[in-house]
Amino acid sequence: MALMTLCKDCGAKIPYRTTRCKECTSKREEQLKDNTKRYNSDRYIRDKANEDKIRMFYVSNEWKKKRQEIVRRDSNHCIICKALCRYEPSNDVHHIVPLLKDFSKRLDNDNLISLCSYHHKQVHLNNIDNKNKLNKYINQLINSDKFVKKLLKIEN
């Protein structure tokens, strides 16, 4: 007689070294699938709630006020262009740590910078989502620009 063992869920006799009978295995697979589905839909609802919160924030008066304050602080210049000794007007005020990552930094002056459209796009394309990455990025640009390097050396 072949070695037998018992199904973990219903106790039916099953071949040795298996854990569940066929029925319980497919029941369990269904359950896991349902759990994943439920998890994904919960996450979807959570993400959607966050997105709504962020959308509401961007049309709020506190943001409009803060935005103007940052533009004024940066003299309406893109801070990356400025580091490269170019003076481009800023078009956007950008959150260094994105709101989806940390909503509590939404009005934090330290987390806000003025950028031209070009650099704003680059920062997002390069996934620069904290200060370290931003500084690294700016230093790379300075180092790859011989003219700016020379200019900064003279000024120092």
Ligand SMILES: [Zn+2]
């Ligand atoms: Zn079973």
Ligand SMILES: [Zn+2]
């Ligand atoms: Zn720029």
Ligand SMILES: [Zn+2]
């Ligand atoms: Zn941005």
